[in-house]
Amino acid sequence: MRPFPNPHEPWAQDKAELHMHLEGCLEPDLWNKFQRKHSYLDIAPVTTVTYPFTDLSSFLAWRYQGDRLLNDEEDFFDLTWRYVQRALDNHIVYAELFFDPQAHTARGVSLDTVMSGIIRALRQAEQRYGWTARLIPNILRDHPLRTAEDDLAHLEAYGDWIVGVGLDSRELPYPPRLFRHLFDQVRRKGWHVVAHAGEEGPASYIWQALDELGAERIDHGIHAMDDPVLMGRLKIDRIPLTICPWSNKRLGVTTDLSIYYKLFHEGLVLTINSDDPAYFSSYLNANFELISPYFPPDALQQLIKNSFVASFRTDF
């Protein structure tokens, strides 16, 4: 972070964040704390330099190992509270936060444990700082569909906290079309729909997320560049892409950091986000810093405005 932020620079301005996985906030000290607390013998302590991933699959294998360290209500509170602190540091005033219910229920951790820890932290943030967030549970593509249905049924009890449902985990070989029936139910429940697509999967996965799931935002969506007709669709329908520059760099999704400005310049609605910030050692402002050499100042301002416009809050 720059030592004397100019209030007109993005890192010192109020922003919303729309693509951030709560499990991705497991910073090394929390990892080690939970590893000791729950006496895991098969998971080693970490330092930031021990993260060996190079692509989405190797990253997810590592992150799902970290997810196993989260077991009781307090763990989920600590994790969420860590994000609240980082959000305040990064001038994030509102967030729509992802979490992966099946990553926990599949291990026998109840959804009520997960939700009560997360919600206790969000309530405390609201009371102490007036800081607000809402939740977007993500369906894991590589878990059984039946478990997704069970978890979504259970989540109806937490309706006020939940603004939408998303789709994440390894894209290949799980095209969005496989989840069509599930997302029909999601829309019937009145929840918004988002989906990770076009990060490692092809442009056709973005088409399917839009046309078969009814996705209102696309998470990542980088491979839209490969399909000019899709670019036109995203532009005309003003479908936001939630872009995560540090994640893309660390996972080898792109080595060319100028692509974001090209997408922006084509007229797409882009937002900047941190994805799994503890694993990429980069919260939101670091992502703005990474791309800022490629964007003129007025375009950076537009990215900040987009973060609010693309959110599911109706009062921005």
Ligand code: HPA
């Ligand atoms: O970037 C991602 N893509 C897919 N699944 C994920 N789960 C956490 N981060 C990601």
Ligand SMILES: [Zn+2]
């Ligand atoms: Zn993500």
